[in-house]
Amino acid sequence: MKTGLYIHIPFCQQKCLYCDFPSYDNITHLLQPYVAALCQEISGWGGVLSGTLIDTIYIGGGTPTLLPADTLKVILNKVHESFSIDEAAEFSVEANPGTTNQEKLLVLKSGGVNRISFGVQTFSDALLKSIGRIHSAEQAVRSVKEAQDAGFSNINLDLMYGLPGQSCKDLEASIQKAMKLDITHISAYGLKVEEGTPFAAMDQKGTLILPDEVEDEEMYTFTTEYLPQHGFNRYEISNFSKAGYECRHNLKYWRYQPYIGVGAAAHSFLQKERLSNISSVPQYIKCIQSGKPPIELRENLSTKVAMAEYIFLALRTVQGLSILEFQELFKRGFYLEYGDIVSELLQKKLIAVKENRIKLTVLGMKYGNVVFREFLPE
Numbered sequence: 001m002k003t004g005l006y007i008h009i010p011f012c013q014q015k016c017l018y019c020d021f022p023s024y025d026n027i028t029h030l031l032q033p034y035v036a037a038l039c040q041e042i043s044g045w046g047g048v049l050s051g052t053l054i055d056t057i058y059i060g061g062g063t064p065t066l067l068p069a070d071t072l073k074v075i076l077n078k079v080h081e082s083f084s085i086d087e088a089a090e091f092s093v094e095a096n097p098g099t100t101n102q103e104k105l106l107v108l109k110s111g112g113v114n115r116i117s118f119g120v121q122t123f124s125d126a127l128l129k130s131i132g133r134i135h136s137a138e139q140a141v142r143s144v145k146e147a148q149d150a151g152f153s154n155i156n157l158d159l160m161y162g163l164p165g166q167s168c169k170d171l172e173a174s175i176q177k178a179m180k181l182d183i184t185h186i187s188a189y190g191l192k193v194e195e196g197t198p199f200a201a202m203d204q205k206g207t208l209i210l211p212d213e214v215e216d217e218e219m220y221t222f223t224t225e226y227l228p229q230h231g232f233n234r235y236e237i238s239n240f241s242k243a244g245y246e247c248r249h250n251l252k253y254w255r256y257q258p259y260i261g262v263g264a265a266a267h268s269f270l271q272k273e274r275l276s277n278i279s280s281v282p283q284y285i286k287c288i289q290s291g292k293p294p295i296e297l298r299e300n301l302s303t304k305v306a307m308a309e310y311i312f313l314a315l316r317t318v319q320g321l322s323i324l325e326f327q328e329l330f331k332r333g334f335y336l337e338y339g340d341i342v343s344e345l346l347q348k349k350l351i352a353v354k355e356n357r358i359k360l361t362v363l364g365m366k367y368g369n370v371v372f373r374e375f376l377p378e
C-alpha cells in the first residue's frame with residue numbers, strides 16, 4: 001500500500017501564546033545537528049520502505065520555512081534520494097508568513113513541493129499580536145502572493161476563531177480576505193486553551209478574556225456555513241477546500257492509512273502498530289548520533305483500540321464511516337459491537353445512517369468529541 005511521509009521541523013522564531021505543539025524558539029543552535037539527524041532517519045526509513053511508494057509528503061512543524069534555503073534543499077534532496085515517490089504525490093510544506101522568500105520558494109518548488117500551508121490565523125493585526133504571532137496581515141498577503149508568483153497554485157490558509165477579543169465581524173473580514181487571495185483550501189480551528197501554554201496561565205489568572213459561548217457559536221456557525229456557500233466544501237470537521245483540493249496527506253490520517261513520521265516527536269502508523277519518536281530535540285539528536293532508532297514508544301494497538309480509532313477518525317470526515325469497510329478490516333460485526341451506541345447517538349441526532357455509512361449530522365460535527373468519546377474502550 002502507498003504510504004504517507006511526515007517530516008517534523010521543531011523550530012519557531014517565537015512561541016505563539018496558545019501553542020502546545022512540539023516546537024521551540026530557543027534551540028536554533030541545534031538546527032544543523034537536527035537536520036543531520038533527520039537526514040539519517042530519512043535514509044534509514046528509505047531502506048526499510050524500499051519498494052513502497054510514497055504518495056503524500058508533509059513537512060510540518062514548527063516552522064519549516066524558518067530553515068535557510070540551502071538547508072531546505074538538503075532535506076528535500078535526502079527525501080528524493082531515499083524514497084520512491086509517486087509521480088502524482090501531494091507534497092505540502094507548512095510556512096509562516098514572513099519566513100518565506102523567493103529563494104526558499106524556488107528551492108521548495110524545484111524540490112517537488114506542490115502545496116503550501118500558511119499559518120495565517122487572522123488578518124487582524126491586533127489579534128495577531130494578541131496571540132503572539134510574528135507576522136502582520138500585510139505580510140501574510142505578501143507571502144501568499146509571492147508563493148503564487150513562484151508557481152504554487154495549491155495553497156491552504158490556517159485560520160482561527162474564538163481568539164481573545166475577536167468578534168464575528170473580525171472573523172468574517174478574515175475569511176473574506178482569505179478568499180480574495182485565490183487559495184484552494186482553508187483549515188479553520190477554534191482556539192483551545194491547552195495546558196502548559198501562556199494562555200493557560202493567563203486563563204488561570206483570569207486575564208485571558210475569550211469570546212463567550214454565544215459569540216463562539218456564532219463564529220463556528222458563520223465559518224461552517226459561509227465557506228461551503230462560497231465554493232469551499234467542508235470535507236472534515238475543520239477543513240474546507242475547493243473541489244479536488246482536499247489535503248490527501250491529512251485524509252490518510254482520517255482514513256486509517258499508513259504513514260511514517262520522521263523527526264523529533266513524529267509518529268508513524270503502520271496500521272496495527274504505532275511508533276512515537278523521542279520528543280526532546282537534544283535527545284532525538286543524541287539517539288540518532290549513537291546509531292539507535294529514535295523511537296520512544298512502540299504500541300501494538302489492541303483490536304478494541306484500533307476499532308475505536310478507526311471509527312472516530314472516519315467520523316471526522318464528511319464521508320463518514322463505511323460499515324462494510326470496517327467489517328472487512330476488523331472481521332467483526334459493526335452493530336454487534338456498537339449497536340447500542342449507534343441507537344443512542346441516532347436518538348440524540350448526532351449521527352445519521354445511510355447506505356451502510358455512518359456520518360455525523362450538522363449537530364454531530366459541532367459536538368464531535370461527545371460522539372467520539374462514546375466509541376472509546378473503557
Ligand code: SF4
Pocket residue numbers: 011012013014015016019020021023061062063096119
Ligand atoms: S508558529 Fe505554529 S508551531 Fe510555531 S509556535 Fe506558533 S503555532 Fe506553534
